[in-house]
Each structure stands twice: as structure tokens, then as C-alpha cells.
Amino acid sequence: MKGLWLYLHFPLLPLEMQCRADVREPAALLDERAARLLLCNTASQAQGLEPGMAVARALSMVPNLRLLQGDVKQAAQQLEGLALWSGRFSARISLQPPCGVLLELASMLRYFRGLDLLWENIQTQLQALELSCVSATGHTPLAARVLALDGGFCAADATDHLRRLQSVPIGRLELEARQRERLQGLGFSRLGELLALPAVELAHRFGPGLTAWLERLTGQRPDPPTYFEIPAVFLRELPLAFEVERTEALLFGLRRLLAQLEGFLRAHYWRALRLQLDLLQAQGQQSLVVGHAQGAQSADTWLELCRLRLERVTLDRPVIGLRLGVTEFRELEAGREDLFSTAVAQDAPTQLLSRLQMRLGEQSLYRVAPCADYRPERSWKEAPLDGALPALPDTPAVRPLWLLASPELLARSTVGSVIKLLQGPERIVSGWWDQQPVRRDYYIGCWPDGRRGWLYCEPGGDWYLHGWFG
């Protein structure tokens, strides 16, 4: 089978993971000793800063430069996050440190109906990620990498790739610096000139390392990458570059985590039912649970639910990081959606219910069910949204549609004169076993304006209103 690979190169990954890609203000990442700039975003490059510059000089040129501290361990985590995100496009992903991800595409072309559609799809999703990225295809993993570092390329055929490789400048190749200088010293400027030479001569002059590299590049020598294994558990952390005090400001970081979650779920053919979102603070954390009754994969669906949940949260302390975990999964069974549904603009009911639950809290939605008890206030109960309700025989007597939450005392003189008794009494004596005995005579009464109420008389002679025939 012909190979086709995609290399995604994120040149500013460690920097942009800490702040937005499109941010207007200049920012730069420091090296380990915090003396020189390692990476500059587009805004700071526009003002004349470049990697390798001393911090003091950079600050004198751009006083409002935001300096960010790099972290090697964190960088590896970020790359893994991107690999999870790309799980939506390919099952075979390879991490290419420091800031690249390699995807195997040949086996996915059929599923995505051709390279053009897949490419378009990838580019839109990349935009949503808000990271600067250069992507290139290649007929070998190394070709894809070389072309991505040279500015990007997209083609399906090996011949196109070979032709494009010819024009890559030697200076852009990831060779040892000494070897690159030697090649340039000999007058080579493009990769094509190197490829035209006989391999034996090259090996003789530059050692077998270079020819092996060129053979891996052109595909004459197999070069299987080490694949990234998608973990079975999703638990990701995202440190925020600055302290956040308003919940809306968390959505940006959350969107990235949810994009990774979507890739993770798609790669496993799972949908998530319940997420746990921890808002990490300098001391302690605030934990939220976000649920979807039927389970969902899409980052957009989850983002909306999280947004609704976050609206109800007041932050105790500023948030410095986010942690997202999935606490409940379900397999994604195929053919769940109804293809032939004629209805338009219909959400799945579970979607609506999840949305309402997120905004109002889970206990704010309930069903009502009859209960086997003679006391009217105990003959109904709140029931959860799913599951069967108990099947009970109907009450033979007439009952009002409205029940008052607590019976309302009526003036004794009004009953019988102002309020006419139409029907009754119905005596209810019950509850002697659980210390809440009831001994009442219920009547249906007619109010002067014609309304019908349900009232009862206690042995002491007090009258109470207990319901309305609504």
C-alpha cells in the first residue's frame, strides 16, 4: 500500500498553550536559564524581537513584553494533548518532539472521502484550536516532516512529494550543524542537488548516516514510526498563564481540553456521560460535575453544558489551572441516530433536559408519581427523570389537581356560610405508626366566586384548605 502521512508542526506550541495565538500583545518564552528568548509570538516578532535575543535587550525594545517560563515536562504533556486531539482524524498517531504530531492518513482517506475533504476538515479544526500550525503531507514520515518545516504542502502522490522535496533548501534540513555547513560549503543549496548524486559517492564522502537519512526520506528504506498509544483514562491538566477571577475567562482553556476530549472519545468509540472539572487554585480547588444524560462526544455540546454549569459558580479564589477528567463512559453504538426522522429543528429530549439540569441544578427537575399512602401530602413523591414509575391503582375518590404545599388555615366562621360545602366528608385516618397521625374529614367546597377547593376539618374543629380544583 502506498503510504501517506501528515505532519502537523506547531512552532509556537509551548508559548501558545499559555496564551492565545491571536493575542495582540507581544509575548515570548524564556529558555531554561531565563536569560534569552526561546520563542516569540507574531506580535513580538512584528516589533523586531527574535529567538536567541537577550531578555534585557528584548525588554528595552518592547517594554510591555509578556515573559513566560517554559517547562519541559509541561511541553511533553501538551504534545500528548495534541495527539489526543488528533485521534479524531487517524488511529495511528506518533509524537514527534519537541512540537510535532505525525498522523498516518493512507488508511483514513476512504473514511473521509478523499484527501481534499480531509485536508479541509483538518484545517477548519486546526483553526478552532487557535494554535499556529504548519501542516504537510508526505509519502514517508520524514518527507512530511521536512516539508512541514519548509512551510507546508499537500498532495496525494509520491511523485509530487519527490518533486517538492527537490526545492527544499539545505539550510532548513534537520541535519547536524557541522554536516549542513559542509554541504553548503561544497556549494549545495537545495535538497534536489543532493538527491541527484549517486548514493555510493555520498556515503563515501559524508558517511553512511546521510545516505540512510536520504533513503528514509525518499522511501527506499522503511521507516516505521513509534505510535502513540491512546490512554484508557482521560485526565488532563491545563495550567493557566495568569490568574482568572471570572468564570467566562475559563472557557478559552476549557475549549482546548474539550477538543482533546473529543479526539480521545472518537478514537475509543466512546461517549462521555459525566465529566469532572476541577478549577485549580493556589490553595485547594473547586470541583464541578457536568453530565449529559445520553452521553456526548462533541466538544461543542460539552462546552455549552460546561458554560451553563460555570454560570452558577462563584469562584472562591482566583483559578490558576484546569483539570478535566471523565468519570463515566459508554460505548458508542452505531446507528443510534434516526436517519429517517422527518422532524426539523428537533433536539434530542435528553439534550434539553441536560441543559436545564446544568443551569438549574439536578434537583430542580423531577417527575411526580403517586405513592401508596392515604395521607394526601404523602400520596405523591418526586421521582427521578428516568426509570419506570410505580404502577398503583387509581384513587376512587375525587382529588384536586393542585395540592397546597402546606395547608392553609381558614376562618371557622366562613366555612358553611361563605364557603359552601358541596361534597363530603371523606374521612382519612392514617399514619398512627410513624408518629405523624392524620385524622381529617375532607370536603369539597365552593367559594363565592365559583372556585372549588378541597378543605378538611380536624377533630379540634379547625378548617384548613388543602387543594384547588384547578
Added chain:
Amino acid sequence: MSLEQLLERGAVWRASDTATEPRVAGVSCGHAELDQMLHGQGWQSGSLVEVLYETEGCGELRLLLPLLAMSTDRWVLWIDPPHIPYAPALKAAGVALERLLIVRSNSRRDRLWCLEQALKSGCCSAVLGWLGEVPQAALRRLQLAAAEGGGLGFIFRSSTCRHQGSAASYRLLLEPEQAPDTLAVSVLKRRGGWPLPRRVLSLRRKGCGRQTALLASSPGASSAQVRAGG
């Protein structure tokens, strides 16, 4: 503002338009007399119905019971009812409790938001909401949401709101009646027609053998039913 501008904004309803307005089969409200008042077709789906009454107990739920009993597979939402919807009585009236959902919101803003979401989603056969004072713009939003989702929205408000303008497609004013199982309805506004004056409806349902939440009609009947529980 000129008349043309008013017409363009839809602020003026023209009686001559009714003939050309396409008639879609509506949802029967279960009371033949009321159906007749609504051009013999019941409620047009995708509309907001505003029900005005003074206090609970005049028959506002019994008016909707036939409609609610017909809905068995889709959800019916009750948003912030003023009292407890009493499950035994609803069950006896044939309402599918499996699909009846009570929603308790925390504020007026949440209440309007819930109503709008539920109406928009199109997955509820009816959405019932109890609202107090709300701005007119909110009602317009709800009417638009109902039109988008294609369901029916019922909002219950105090009869003191009767003189305020409203974007709801239908407005009914309910008043209790002395005779049992009757209710006086005035149609303040309806789709494709003029308002109708007060008329007394019977809430008794034909062909319904089960004893529903309707009241027995014999006043003074006092057969003591003694029930000793336990």
C-alpha cells in the same frame, strides 16, 4: 410613524389578511366548544397561548387536561407551577406521568430561559409556565421560540395583565362559574379572527368513563366515606 411602517413591523393586524393566511390543521384542545371558538381547529401548533385568571381553582388545568392526556410519548414541562401538581389526580385524569416534568427555577430570568429553551427545542408537546410580571419583549421572544420549535406554549398570568399588549398568538381570560364543571372563557386574541366575548364552557368530557378530576355535581350529597388507614 406612518401606517406603512407599522404594517411593515407587523404591529398592525389586518382583518383582510385572514382569508389569505394558510390554514394548517391545529391541535384539538379537547373541548368541542373551545375548538369551535378557535375556527373549529383548536390550537395552531407553534404558538404561544396566554391564559389569564385571577387565582388558581377556576378550572385552568381542567381546560388543558384533554390535551395533556393526549400527549403520551413526548415531554410536557411544567415550569414553576404555583402549587404541587397532585400526581394521583393527574393520573386519574389520564395524564402520562412518565413524561410530565416539573421544573423549579430560581429566578424570573431562569424561568424565561427555561421556557425559551424548551419551546425552541421542539421536543416537548406542551410547555406550561407560570409567569408574573414580564416585559413584553420577553413574551415576543417566547412566541418566536414557540414558532421555531413548533410546539405549544401555555403561559399562565394574572388577569390584571389583560390590558397589557402581548405577542402571544392566543389570549384567554378565564373566570370561575357557579355551576359545577363549567368555566367562563373570553377569547381576548386569537389567530386569524376577532376577539370573542365571554362564553361559558362545559368542562365535562364526553366518552370518558373514568372518574376524572371533574367534580361530582350533587351538592349536599354527604355519604360519609370512612377510611381507616393501616
